[in-house]
Amino acid sequence: MEFKETQPIYLQIADYVCEKIVTKAWNAEERIPAVRELAVQLEVNPNTVMRTYEFLQQKDILYNQRGVGLFVAAEGAKNALKYRQSEFIQKEMPSFFRSMVLLQMDVSDLESYFKKYKKSNP
Amino acid sequence: MITINDLHFHYGKKDVFKGVSTTLEPGHIYGILGKNGTGKSTLLYTIAGLLYPKQGSIRVNGFAPGSRQPGFLQEVFMVPEEFYLPNISIPDFVKYYSPFYPKFDRDAFYGFMKSFDIPAGSLLQGMSYGQKKKVYISFGVASNASVLLMDEPSNGLDIISKGQLRKVIAGATTETKTILISSHQVQDLDNLIDEVLILDDTEIILKQNLDAVSRKLLFKISLDPEDLKDALYSESILRGNTVVKKNEHAEESRVDLELLYKATMANPEKMKSILSLN
Numbered sequence: 001m002e003f004k005e006t007q008p009i010y011l012q013i014a015d016y017v018c019e020k021i022v023t024k025a026w027n028a029e030e031r032i033p034a035v036r037e038l039a040v041q042l043e044v045n046p047n048t049v050m051r052t053y054e055f056l057q058q059k060d061i062l063y064n065q066r067g068v069g070l071f072v073a074a075e076g077a078k079n080a081l082k083y084r085q086s087e088f089i090q091k092e093m094p095s096f097f098r099s100m101v102l103l104q105m106d107v108s109d110l111e112s113y114f115k116k117y118k119k120s121n122p
Numbered sequence: 123m124i125t126i127n128d129l130h131f132h133y134g135k136k137d138v139f140k141g142v143s144t145t146l147e148p149g150h151i152y153g154i155l156g157k158n159g160t161g162k163s164t165l166l167y168t169i170a171g172l173l174y175p176k177q178g179s180i181r182v183n184g185f186a187p188g189s190r191q192p193g194f195l196q197e198v199f200m201v202p203e204e205f206y207l208p209n210i211s212i213p214d215f216v217k218y219y220s221p222f223y224p225k226f227d228r229d230a231f232y233g234f235m236k237s238f239d240i241p242a243g244s245l246l247q248g249m250s251y252g253q254k255k256k257v258y259i260s261f262g263v264a265s266n267a268s269v270l271l272m273d274e275p276s277n278g279l280d281i282i283s284k285g286q287l288r289k290v291i292a293g294a295t296t297e298t299k300t301i302l303i304s305s306h307q308v309q310d311l312d313n314l315i316d317e318v319l320i321l322d323d324t325e326i327i328l329k330q331n332l333d334a335v336s337r338k339l340l341f342k343i344s345l346d347p348e349d350l351k352d353a354l355y356s357e358s359i360l361r362g363n364t365v366v367k368k369n370e371h372a373e374e375s376r377v378d379l380e381l382l383y384k385a386t387m388a389n390p391e392k393m394k395s396i397l398s399l400n
Contacts, residue, residue, distance in 0.1 A: 006342055008376045009313055036293060043288035044313040045151055046295050051333070 128178035153315030162304035225266035234260035276310040355385035
């Protein structure tokens with residue numbers, strides 16, 4: 001996993017987990033990788049993964065079954081989508097809009113590109 | 123648990139430490155940063171009991187390292203930057219050296235050999251420096267010693283091996299282990315380190331948990347020249363400036379260890395005063 005420069009690592013890992021859940025690679029009530037397993041896979045400190053998992057529990061995306069492990073919450077996909085949407089609007093859209101203004105483009109200019117993109121990435 | 127109290131050390135007339143005191147707790151990976159010659163290796167060697175404090179004391183799991191009692195030695199493993207391995211095979215090395223470490227995990231060791239692509243039956247003789255280093259690090263992690271000291275572990279490793287090294291260290295981290303890594307190649311290990319120690323001019327000028335740093339400082343790439351006015355440190359890059367400033371609006375950013383180090387070296391007193399606020 002390639003980490004971006006400015007976003008805290010624990011939130012980048014949260015994005016990764018949310019993407020797994022939104023795309024149904026990890027389903028509701030399914031057990032997710034243990035802290036250590038994900039830390040090794042992503043080459044990060046296990047404390048960072050722990051922080052991600054705690055954060056996602058607060059968002060009702062994951063839940064902890066003591067002694068068994070962490071699971072995707074029943075409403076996990078819905079909550080993950082809601083969280084990622086708000087992050088996208090707050091963090092990614094402003095710089096995208098900034099480029100649009102700079103390049104004198106309007107939202108209507110995007111529609112055909114967006115349609116084309118959706119067609120080739122169903 | 124490592125407790126250092128008023129540590130003094132010097133080589134001849136050259137002072138390395140003049141009254142260093144700190145506590146290092148299990149469950150963390152400490153990254154020791156500092157210029158060449160500021161005592162990164164010396165600190166590791168004194169904790170390992172290979173150098174003796176000239177004044178002051180060190181306690182590791184309740185033991186004085188310099189006494190080198192068995193109860194201390196079996197719980198401490200040091201991977202030095204320069205080391206010697208005997209000319210024997212890997213299985214013989216394990217056979218002769220693992221009995222010193224009662225918690226040694228043979229399966230884990232051979233697992234690491236596999237992930238580093240080193241054939242289990244190889245002779246240490248004729249291996250490259252990088253390969254020997256991988257064997258040594260794997261052995262150290264597999265020893266399950268509660269104190270793991272590594273001096274520039276990524277030195278001499280190729281890009282793929284650095285990734286493998288990060289996986290091995292990530293997997294080695296437990297609540298009962300204290301891991302200390304000295305490094306001047308910060309970017310090799312920066313997602314592993316959760317506590318940073320910066321050494322300079324015979325003392326620890328900064329010791330911080332990185333989550334705490336991220337609450338107090340903001341690291342950003344800025345296009346706005348306004349941001350430079352109250353920056354603690356900045357560097358101009360192609361897309362604008364990388365800036366370190368006080369985190370006044372509880373924003374969250376990724377701590378850039380290299381920038382933190384440079385900002386601290388540029389103005390240690392100011393950084394200390396900002397980071398010591400709660």
